[in-house]
Amino acid sequence: MSTWERLVFTDSFTEFKMQSQYYNQKGEYNTFAELKHHVPNAEQLHFLVSGAVMGYIRQLDDLIPDVTNNLGLHFLKFNQFRFEIINSDLRNIDKHVVAINFYSEELQYIEQIGDYLLTSKINPSNSDNEPMLTDMFVITPYLTIYTIQQ
Amino acid sequence: MISVSPTLLDMERKNFLRSLLIGAVSTPAVINACKKSSVANETVGTTSTVTGGSSTANCVVAPTETEGPFPTKVPASYVRSDITDGRTGHKLTAKITIGNSSSNCSPMAGAIVDIWHCDADGNYSEYGGTGMQPTNYQSVHFLRGRQTTDVNGLVTFTSIFPGWYSGRATHIHVHVYNAAGKSLKVTQIAFPEGSGTAVALVNGYSKGMSGYTYNKNDNVFSDDATGIEIATVTGNTSSGFELKIQLSIPA
Numbered sequence: 001m002s003t004w005e006r007l008v009f010t011d012s013f014t015e016f017k018m019q020s021q022y023y024n025q026k027g028e029y030n031t032f033a034e035l036k037h038h039v040p041n042a043e044q045l046h047f048l049v050s051g052a053v054m055g056y057i058r059q060l061d062d063l064i065p066d067v068t069n070n071l072g073l074h075f076l077k078f079n080q081f082r083f084e085i086i087n088s089d090l091r092n093i094d095k096h097v098v099a100i101n102f103y104s105e106e107l108q109y110i111e112q113i114g115d116y117l118l119t120s121k122i123n124p125s126n127s128d129n130e131p132m133l134t135d136m137f138v139i140t141p142y143l144t145i146y147t148i149q150q
Numbered sequence: 151m152i153s154v155s156p157t158l159l160d161m162e163r164k165n166f167l168r169s170l171l172i173g174a175v176s177t178p179a180v181i182n183a184c185k186k187s188s189v190a191n192e193t194v195g196t197t198s199t200v201t202g203g204s205s206t207a208n209c210v211v212a213p214t215e216t217e218g219p220f221p222t223k224v225p226a227s228y229v230r231s232d233i234t235d236g237r238t239g240h241k242l243t244a245k246i247t248i249g250n251s252s253s254n255c256s257p258m259a260g261a262i263v264d265i266w267h268c269d270a271d272g273n274y275s276e277y278g279g280t281g282m283q284p285t286n287y288q289s290v291h292f293l294r295g296r297q298t299t300d301v302n303g304l305v306t307f308t309s310i311f312p313g314w315y316s317g318r319a320t321h322i323h324v325h326v327y328n329a330a331g332k333s334l335k336v337t338q339i340a341f342p343e344g345s346g347t348a349v350a351l352v353n354g355y356s357k358g359m360s361g362y363t364y365n366k367n368d369n370v371f372s373d374d375a376t377g378i379e380i381a382t383v384t385g386n387t388s389s390g391f392e393l394k395i396q397l398s399i400p401a
């Protein structure tokens with residue numbers, strides 16, 4: 001786990017322990033699954049716990065982590081994200097699992113070359129005669145194309 | 151840095167250009183991480199290297215960056231005194247004092263106080279999470295805040311005067327935790343009513359007061375016969391309002 005991931009992991013668990021008490025005032029439940037099953041609105045915990053990780057999201061400087069181009073550089077810009085609690089257990093931090101989905105800004109798809117996608121950032125001022133800067137990268141696990149538009 | 155063969159650029163680009171959005175889940179490592187107790191993986195080598203796109207098959211490009219800016223410990227975004235996040239409305243300064251009812255209501259220092267309330271139109275910051283919609287990460291938690299009480303048991307928030315929504319009197323939610331994060335009390339703050347009060351002066355913002363639920367008909371506050379949940383609110387619409395309340399809670 002990277003430092004960033006560990007901070008997200010531990011702080012979101014702490015926040016889950018705090019925020020879940022509102023939905024668990026008799027202390028009957030231990031897991032997020034139990035809370036979702038028995039308590040109306042416990043789904044709100046995705047949102048409420050996300051407050052603990054916003055500072056870490058900001059530290060990314062709008063760059064999606066983990067995904068690099070073929071030069072090893074982070075290149076996908078984002079401002080949309082979605083945080084979710086996959087699982088958690090008040091008794092055991094080892095059961096705590098969260099996910100953050102990052103959604104890139106729009107890219108232009110140019111070509112697929114072997115295993116690589118060749119894309120460029122959207123630049124409306126770029127004329128057809130100018131060279132455009134491109135990124136080449138592999139679609140790795142946990143990376144997908146979210147929307148596509150002709 | 152990459153020279154692309156001229157034929158590619160000569161192609162009729164517009165015919166096959168498409169725009170796309172890439173979505174990435176960043177936390178496979180977190181998913182696995184709960185099983186790892188060591189920090190052995192915290193090197194930059196964890197990303198698999200990829201072969202360069204040149205004709206030399208063994209030309210491996212070294213990743214130059216996998217962790218981005220240096221991550222530092224930060225408190226939850228709720229930890230702040232000004233919770234307005236760009237919401238507009240009459241300024242409200244809320245001064246909440248927490249006392250320990252198990253000790254003659256003496257000030258409770260170090261208690262964590264969360265508050266949240268609706269905006270001038272009666273809307274809360276989105277709950278999200280249940281849908282599949284991504285959100286912009288700026289200001290998603292508007293009008294929610296967290297402060298720790300000082301030696302006098304006091305926390306101060308800067309916000310806007312809450313609007314109202316159907317079925318409820320004007321209110322602010324409060325959740326008090328001890329310093330260790332154990333929940334001590336979940337409650338709500340009510341507002342005084344009648345001629346000259348802040349509720350009357352704000353006049354429900356753009357909604358007006360038609361259909362407003364007053365405290366005596368509010369399903370949360372109607373049993374508060376002595377008005378113990380009603381704050382003292384002073385001020386006016388031009389210079390803003392100040393709310394004061396003492397909440398006594400068994401520590």
